[in-house]
Amino acid sequence: MTRTMFGRPLPGVAFDVAVSAVVALIGLAGAVNLPGGWAGALVCVGMAVALLFRRGHPGAVTVVVAALGLVQVIAQWGPLPFDIAILIALYSVVKYGERLRDGVLAGAVAAVGAVLAAVQTPGVLIWWVTALWYALVTGAVWLVALNVRTHRLYVLSLEERATTLEREREAESRAAVAEERTRIARELHDVVAHSMAVMIVQADGARFMLDRDPAQARTAVKVVADTGRAALEEMRRLVGVLRDAGPSGGDALAVAADPEHRRLVLAELPDLLARFGDAGLYIRSTVTGEPPALPPGLELTVYRVVQEALTNALKHAGVDAAVEVTLAYTTEAVEVRVRDDGRGRPLVSPAPSGGHGLLGMRERVTVYDGSLTAGPRPAGGWQVQVRLPLPSDPATEVIAA
Template identity: 65%
Template structure:
């Protein structure tokens, strides 16, 4: 933590005191012999005291020093050693003023004062040599201060740019975390909705056949348990990602491994379909000219679309419905069609309340500028049709609901 004095770093305040002290010391030490005596010493001491504020108020300090120097020359006192304060004030206003315009004006005033001092204190006929010498000294100090100012502003701009980039990186990191958590929340909804639908269907079926077919009821209960375990494992894995990590104090670096929230792929669809067959649906599956490999995110989208469509079928058409899942590569994109005949057994109890299944499906498809249509078929049942363009053909036409 930096120590400050009156809002300024202690190091800067100490340096300004070191700069002002010699001016004040010279003005008082030469009082017995210099023109003007103690009056001139008072002017020099005032100049030195003003320099203490040269960083915070450079324009005001320069104005005060200029007025005191004008009084000194007007009284006919020759330039004295403490007039070094004029050059210090000029340097300060060029370096620290908010606008360079103040430094330009200060430079012109200093040159005018040098000419005035040369006329007042030099021998007639050679005053202009003195004026030129003063002007050259003033010009050298002004250019040096301008160079320092330019470098100072350049360093400040680099620091500001670095701070801006750091803030942008932090904002991007926060946005990435929020996006990932939103995706995980959507995944969690899909897992819970699918598993609960399967478990409800199996539990209802077991209740109806408990007396007439105990073996079938036991199989249904076993399916409920297996589905519940898988859902619980998935939920633990996804919720674990949402928790803030708490690494041990001296944990060794872990080797790179597959993320805990592994993305399902199209190759895992048969296993997903088998779970729905176990729940009572009669599911057919065909794949036509599907390119390999597909982008991982696209595979996840296809997997979740199939899962949601079959979950809705189990909820509304009931166990026993005939479902056909078709994946095909058509016209530079992937087409997914899930149709059912709506001829399943009527679900026991009231139908499940409406969820966010179709909304989530539309959101997933819209990421790829695809289209999704979902609705009843003329021949009965329900159809979900989605078309997703492949990244290699971004201009391909897309269909999705």
């Protein structure tokens, strides 16, 4: 960690103090022999003190140094060794100035000062040759400062860009974690809503058949227990993912790659149909076409649509209702149709509805630009039909939140 002094890095402060000390020593050492004497030395010390602030206030420092140089010109002392402070101030305003315009203005003033210094320079050379020499030196310092300024601003822009990219990565990571948590919350809703609907139906049936048909009541209770265990296991897995993410949200990619965080696939669809068959529905399933390789998110959407439609059939059509589940695969889309005859045995008490089944299905289907139609059939019962276009790139994966 870099140590600071007066809010600035310590190495920079030490360097500026050294530069100012050298300028001051040059003026004090020549106070006796150089023109101006001790008055010139005071001008030199003023310049040296001003240079201490050249990084933080380069414009003000340049004005002070130029004013002291003007005093030197008015006093007709001629160019002196400590005038190197003028070049240092010029370099500083070009390098550290907020606007390059200040550096250009300082360069123009320095050019005028070079002409005035040349006029007052004793020697055999004509004044314009000396002025040209001073201008070349001043111009070289100005160009070096401009090059350093350009490099400095380039480095600062790279640092700012790196900081911006880091913030964007953090924002994307937080958004991915939030999206993953939303998806998990949706999965928890599906697990609880569908499993509890089956358990309530079977529990009511067991209560109704307890005295009339104990064997069937025991079967219903077994279905309740099996459904509860499966739901609890899936809930534990999903909640475990949330806990593994940690208080800060964790890494969404690590969450998605967690081997325990498996997504339901269509290979598990027969088990789903079997569970609803055990719950009392007469299910006939049909698959047409060759199943293509689907993205995991699209498979999950198909699975949840079938699960939601069967849950609604069990709750509203009743036990012993006949349900037809059809999956049709084409080269352009996968189509799902679930319809019941509405002729099941009425439930002892209606199962409570979450009120978001169709909305949830429609939201999942919309993610993949699909279409959903649901409504009563003319012959009785209910029908849900979904069409999901296949992605042009099979490797493209979208997760329905």
